Structure formats: structure tokens, C-alpha cells
Amino acid sequence: MFSMMEAARLEALHLAQDPATGLKAVIAIHNTRLGPALGGCRYLAYPDEQSAIRDAARLAQGMSYKAALAGIDHGGGKAVIIRPPHVANRAALFEAFGRFIETLGGHYITAMDSGTSSLDMDCIAQHTRHATSTTSEGDPSPHTALGVFAGIRATAQARLGSDDQEGLRIAIQGLGNVGYALAEELHAAGAELLVSDLDPGRVQLAVEQLGAHPIASEALLTTPCDILAPCGLGGVLNAQTVGQLRCAAVAGAANNQLASPEIADELEARGILYAPDYVLNAGGLIYVALRHRGEELAAITAHLAQISLRLTEIYAHAQADKRSPARVADSLAERLLYGP
């Protein structure tokens, strides 16, 4: 356990269980140098307890990097609740989780994530004030989409010499909460949309409402386009797919798009500009953090603008150093997290 913590540079790992509700929860705190750890809570089934702990540790590390480059005063943390096969009272389970968070005295602040909803956050918030994305605070997805939209403009400027999205061919993989909102923004800006989703209903909606061209899921990554925007699952940029991409740049919302860090170098070698995912998709985190501390929407919108500025800065460094933007982003984040 300690070697895993050392490898992930994890500050702390907390476990809790509550037989009365079936709660089995892990909270991984990666780094609190810049502020208390903030990160979502997953509620998923895992093959075993080790996988749940590893997932929390890996995701907490990602949150530290994301928060550092988003310029918010938070560190990275993540919680995982192992979903039991049957749960008698979901609300009671999340309330028990709220009591667990409260014992950490504010070192970890939770948020909505895969498998959890704002209603779950409301249950948690009955026992701790360290819960965000409650029903009163709202869904962060539209703000993630706005950040990605601004980042796509910065990416188009850096790779194609103009941030005008009129006529730009953008392939979006995944039309969920973020992907669909992004498609709406891009459509309003005049982009030509090529879209896929495992749910044919989402694709149909985009065809009818946004004039999007439907693409079969298995063909989207190899479809010729200006910018590929992965907005579904992680790991889509891997040894199998990287040689087949036919785009000038990749800029999407999905977390952990690179199957391994080396894939970023392969993209660079192929002349494909890669927008580091955790820089581009930080809009949701920015919204959650600022909303929780009571900031007005205008202040949140102003902070979201930093995403494209940060990206532009990263692209300039990457070009000067002839390195992948992903490597540059990691170095910048590590300087903030571990530097002098």
C-alpha cells in the first residue's frame, strides 16, 4: 500500500466503512500544497478493493495537476465509493459518506462524478459543508463545455493560424452532458460537426438540431477533420489509434485521453497538436470551486477565460522546446506542486 502511495506521490489515503448502510469508501488526497483537496466522488462497482483504491489514487493525482494549472487554490483529491450489489437506502449511504468527509476537517471537498448525482451531493451536504455540485450549486458540465470551446479556439489559432471556427470541421466523439453542449457552441460559431455516440438518440438530436453529420462510432477517430474532440471515455489515444488519426489537432473534454505519456510524443511526431485534457476540461472544476466559495457567475466566466490563455502559453513553450504540449503541461504543474 505504501509503495503505491509513494509511486503516486499521495499525501494521504483514508478508508471508511459503515455496515449499517453498506458504505465502503476510499478518499485519496494527493497534494494540498495549493489548498484543500477538491475532486469528485465516484460510485461504481469494482472487481476488487485494490482496484478501487488504485482508481482513487490515480484520479486524485490528475486532480492536483488540473487544479494547479487552472489557477484555483485547491489540491487534488478523489473519492471512490464501492457500489454494493444491492443498496437498501442510497440516501443513507451518501449521508454516511458525508459524515466520513466531515471527520477530515476540510482537507477533502467532494463533488459529483461518474455514478453520482447532485441529489447524492445533497445527502452528503446534510452532514458536511465540504460538498459541492449540490442541486443548489448546479451542474458543472456546461462550464466544462465552455472551457473546451474556448480551448478549441486557442488550438485552432495555434495549429491552423486562425481562431475562426466558421467552416472548421470538428469531429466530436461522445454527445453527453459536455459533448452536446460543446456541439451547440461550435454550431453557433459556424463549425461543421461530425459526430458519434453509442446512443443513436443523441446523434439523431445533433443531426436534427445542429445539422451535424453522423459518423459510425468505430469510424470517428479516422474521419478526416481539422480538430478531433474526444468527449466520451478516456484512453482513446493509444498505440492502435494514434497512427490512424486524420486531424490537425486533438482537443476534447474526456479525461485521461492518452493511454500512456509516450502517445503525446507520437502525436507530436505526426504534427498533430494535442491540447492536454486536464488543462482544456478544467471549466467544471473552476465552476465547482468558485461556486462553492460563493463567487458570482461573472467571476466564474472571467476565470474560465484563463483556460485558453494557459493553453496558448503551453503551446508557445511546446513550440520553443520542440516538446509535446502534454509534457510541457506536466512540467508546469509539477513545478507548482513540488517546486521550490
Ligand code: NAD
Ligand atoms: P456523459 O456520460 O454525459 O457523456 C459521455 C457520452 O459519450 C455518452 O453519451 C456516451 O454514450 C458517449 N460515448 C462513450 N464512449 C463512446 C464511444 N466510444 N464513441 C462514441 N460515444 C461514446 O459524460 P460527460 O459528463 O459529458 O463527460 C464526458 C467526458 O468529459 C468524460 O470523460 C468526463 O470524465 C470528462 N469530463 C467531464 C466533466 C463534466 O463537467 N461533466 C468535467 C471534466 C471532464
